[in-house]
Amino acid sequence: MRQVQDDDFDSFEELVRRYQAPLLRVAWSKLGERTWAEDVVQETFLAVFAARRSYRSDLPFRTWLWTILLNLCRRQWKRRSTRPVQTSFGTFDSERLPEPATTENGLQHLLLAERRVQLDSLLAELPEPQADAMRLRFFGELKFDEIARTMDCSLSGAKRRVQTGLLKLAERLRAEEGEAS
């Protein structure tokens, strides 16, 4: 980040390359729409670049980055004022599938996509702090202390959010399986 502050564009490109995928996953899960998530991620990087001079190097960069993303997601969410569950299935567009490919991997993609939609809908039903903590943990691959700083809570609070959220999620899944059977 210090190099970025010195207008080293290659370093910034490296930052984008490194964080683009996890940021996109979290934003996508939170917003339910890939294009919205892409917009938010792009905005996040633009905000980072624009505010690079004001960034204090003694602060952890990852926390700063994730905080920006979560705030932008909330803003985007308010702007759209729709639930991700409703849009998530609609965004399952075949043109974005990686390969035309065989029946086998096509089916696998469909199953994975279905699971992701199910996850999005279940996360949307949970309280936002718990859902966000889990998104940051599993999609953003953040450590618990980073989650705590990003969400402005204690380390034990971050762990509790993830644990409680996972328990609720598991409970709902079991309930769904019970209904299906």
Added chain:
Amino acid sequence: MNCDQAFDLLTDPSHPRRAALQDHLSDCPRCRQMQEVLAPALELFESGAQSMHERADSTDRQPALLSSETLQLADQAANELITSRSTMSQSRLASRRSFFVACSRYAAVFLLGASAALGFAISRSGEGETPIQPQASQCIWKKSSAGEREVQVRPRQLVNSCVACHAQDKLARPGIPLDEFSTPNRNDEADTEEAAALSDAFNWHICLHTSHRSHAV
């Protein structure tokens, strides 16, 4: 490894199911139970993340969300804007400066002209201090006393002639009050009433500059 660290590893998506965790789970029934309870949720996250990974990978072939070139362009544009703004303000400053210079030049020329005119006027008035020797023929009174009565004189001409001589006399003898000149000379009655009336209305101050020759009537 304690239960807290075990939970960290259990929920760590980058390094799932490490050997150390397995050792702990085999020894800790509480954490083992926790793992069994959370398993469906953890699997769901795993598959969800995998789905996103695949789809994110599929878009890697598409143009990057934000390239360094784009940022460089944006940065250059911003710099150019800043530069052009400063240049514009400089040119405005320069034009204002040239305007003020032009104004000051005009003012200087005007002042020079005014001072020249003033100087000329002063020099002219200074020259006036040296008595002008008017021709004797200019004094109508003298002409008349010399017996040239036949000369037809208009009253105004007569008054002018008298005032000119008296004004010069006043300058030559500053002790005499100026009011004396407001009326015709007591010793010399005006030839006609018309002349006296005209002399009252006459502007003496202008006449003071016309001629300064002392002339005792």
